[in-house]
Amino acid sequence: MGEFDLIGRLVEIVEGAGAGAGPGGSGRVVIGSGDDAAVTEPGGVTATSVDAFVEGVHFRRETASLEAIGRQAIIATLSDLAAMGAEPGEAYVQLGLPADLEGARIMELGNGLASAAAAAGVAIVGGDITRAPVLFLALTAVGHASAAEDLVTRSGARPGDVVAVTGTLGGAAAGLLLLERPELSRGVDDAVAEGLRHRQLEPSPRLGAGSALAASGATAMIDLSDGLGGDSGHVAKASGVALRIDVDRLPVQEGVAEVAKTAGADPLDLIAGGGEDYELLATLAPDAFEEARVAVERTGISLTAIGEALGGAGVTLRLSDGSEREPSGFDQLRR
Amino acid sequence: MGEFDLIGRLVEIVEGAGAGAGPGGSGRVVIGSGDDAAVTEPGGVTATSVDAFVEGVHFRRETASLEAIGRQAIIATLSDLAAMGAEPGEAYVQLGLPADLEGARIMELGNGLASAAAAAGVAIVGGDITRAPVLFLALTAVGHASAAEDLVTRSGARPGDVVAVTGTLGGAAAGLLLLERPELSRGVDDAVAEGLRHRQLEPSPRLGAGSALAASGATAMIDLSDGLGGDSGHVAKASGVALRIDVDRLPVQEGVAEVAKTAGADPLDLIAGGGEDYELLATLAPDAFEEARVAVERTGISLTAIGEALGGAGVTLRLSDGSEREPSGFDQLRR
Numbered sequence: 025m026g027e028f029d030l031i032g033r034l035v036e037i038v039e040g041a042g043a044g045a046g047p048g049g050s051g052r053v054v055i056g057s058g059d060d061a062a063v064t065e066p067g068g069v070t071a072t073s074v075d076a077f078v079e080g081v082h083f084r085r086e087t088a089s090l091e092a093i094g095r096q097a098i099i100a101t102l103s104d105l106a107a108m109g110a111e112p113g114e115a116y117v118q119l120g121l122p123a124d125l126e127g128a129r130i131m132e133l134g135n136g137l138a139s140a141a142a143a144a145g146v147a148i149v150g151g152d153i154t155r156a157p158v159l160f161l162a163l164t165a166v167g168h169a170s171a172a173e174d175l176v177t178r179s180g181a182r183p184g185d186v187v188a189v190t191g192t193l194g195g196a197a198a199g200l201l202l203l204e205r206p207e208l209s210r211g212v213d214d215a216v217a218e219g220l221r222h223r224q225l226e227p228s229p230r231l232g233a234g235s236a237l238a239a240s241g242a243t244a245m246i247d248l249s250d251g252l253g254g255d256s257g258h259v260a261k262a263s264g265v266a267l268r269i270d271v272d273r274l275p276v277q278e279g280v281a282e283v284a285k286t287a288g289a290d291p292l293d294l295i296a297g298g299g300e301d302y303e304l305l306a307t308l309a310p311d312a313f314e315e316a317r318v319a320v321e322r323t324g325i326s327l328t329a330i331g332e333a334l335g336g337a338g339v340t341l342r343l344s345d346g347s348e349r350e351p352s353g354f355d356q357l358r359r
Numbered sequence: 360m361g362e363f364d365l366i367g368r369l370v371e372i373v374e375g376a377g378a379g380a381g382p383g384g385s386g387r388v389v390i391g392s393g394d395d396a397a398v399t400e401p402g403g404v405t406a407t408s409v410d411a412f413v414e415g416v417h418f419r420r421e422t423a424s425l426e427a428i429g430r431q432a433i434i435a436t437l438s439d440l441a442a443m444g445a446e447p448g449e450a451y452v453q454l455g456l457p458a459d460l461e462g463a464r465i466m467e468l469g470n471g472l473a474s475a476a477a478a479a480g481v482a483i484v485g486g487d488i489t490r491a492p493v494l495f496l497a498l499t500a501v502g503h504a505s506a507a508e509d510l511v512t513r514s515g516a517r518p519g520d521v522v523a524v525t526g527t528l529g530g531a532a533a534g535l536l537l538l539e540r541p542e543l544s545r546g547v548d549d550a551v552a553e554g555l556r557h558r559q560l561e562p563s564p565r566l567g568a569g570s571a572l573a574a575s576g577a578t579a580m581i582d583l584s585d586g587l588g589g590d591s592g593h594v595a596k597a598s599g600v601a602l603r604i605d606v607d608r609l610p611v612q613e614g615v616a617e618v619a620k621t622a623g624a625d626p627l628d629l630i631a632g633g634g635e636d637y638e639l640l641a642t643l644a645p646d647a648f649e650e651a652r653v654a655v656e657r658t659g660i661s662l663t664a665i666g667e668a669l670g671g672a673g674v675t676l677r678l679s680d681g682s683e684r685e686p687s688g689f690d691q692l693r694r
Contacts, residue, residue: 054404054507059514059597060439060581061406061500063507069389070405071396072484074499076453078491104395118411118453118497149407152497156413162453162487162497164409165396172389172398179394246395262394 094136109238197298253351429471444573455491532633588686
């Protein structure tokens, strides 16, 4: 297969993706790819997020399949739209492809991009493909809402707000440890270990939960792509509040504590430091929490109150014994 | 200056750019950078174009300044919006920065991005910066129009249409030859040589001319970023017509013929094969051409009829002696 055919086939795979693919499919795409620009009719407001992923920096081809790399790039980019409470719409994919990447593997990359976009109902309507010395993916995702007031920024948290988190934490970080050091699965049930690995390899952006939180009056929201520790700090800073998080209330994925123990790691580093769970952190007025919890659970995801916004600045983790510490990073363990 | 400060300063330079920078500035930007996503209120329809530029593939740091690299990336991306007749709105910039790129040079890159965006009235409202083994820029540009009917695709040319081109051709290719082989300027007046070099280093996207052509009823339009030969072929194919272009009618920048002669090159390779002039090719019904010419000249750019759309397929160049040939590429001369 020549290079020209290869790119044609890749475009076919990638742009066939998404419930809304092709002109008119999403109701917003007027002209799809193939012209100078894709044309859409957004209606209300758009939320646009861009995210770049570079071989050797964000992933290694030696330890991740091309399909997983493509999928995770889409998921990480859509996670930012989830954190605004936006409805996902269109995506644009720019790929730098090294000459040593074989045709079949490029198709795997395309399949990963296409399957993750399709799962989220996103239409990939444009892109650019170029040669590059290392593999990189530069994604642009566009989400929609009726009005700017329907979207949730990082800056609206107020003292007294409940701090809540969707789903469970630590699974992706523990799963990564299992993938890199399979011997760590000794102390864990097979199905539980598989759940952890799955969490690392096939996370889901919390698009439904993000919409539900936005509709339920979340005052601030962010996705935990850098981990609870770092990302809660962004909300505290942007909102001009302090956040106090009770470690005992954190919803932890099954098996995380066991893997941490076998690895000799502090479980809190996996739970509060590990990104890639793609859960959302939101703040809500106390009387809005219960309605939000019910609305989020209707999307199949739990919502757990884990702390409180206070006057002041910064993030504090309150431990079981009442002592407090700052969140630590997960950097020393990250690939 | 630490890496964190550096990135902060770069973001400041880049996002300070554009007449419409900052929330509310363009009238469409509701929330600028710094949150999970930028929020805009487009109004009618949007045209979105993405373009990636990679060191060693699209540019070399040895022969282009960082400022020129940043500027040309913006210009090439906006040129696609010009070719739709869209009003430029917002841009998103993803940068991969190698570790050996010093702070001062990164700021030059930022200045190039910012100055080109500002010149076009475009607000840079989002981005992502990452480490990378080679420098790359992945740009997303969003343009606007009231309705999809106001935009011009590649596919509307009809047999009998006039083929027209904005401005002059060949200047950027001849300028590149002068930059790479300064001795070629021997046979050319100093001011003319400077004009050619300027054309290569500081081209302009034809945004005003593109709007004027769209408003004057252009049936198809494309920017000549791959050169007249290649890009006219895209219009012919998308529209299902043949295009016949008269070489004698091509508007050629002053000095191109002289540089080609001194270099021992076929001037037609520079004129029809050289990209980077960023002129537009449009097709128009014959009775719409004169009005379009006047409208485009009001933006300070000439519009020249260079040929005709016919039934059939492909592109033919008709020479002075009446003979015909296919357009050739410029690949052998391109960096």
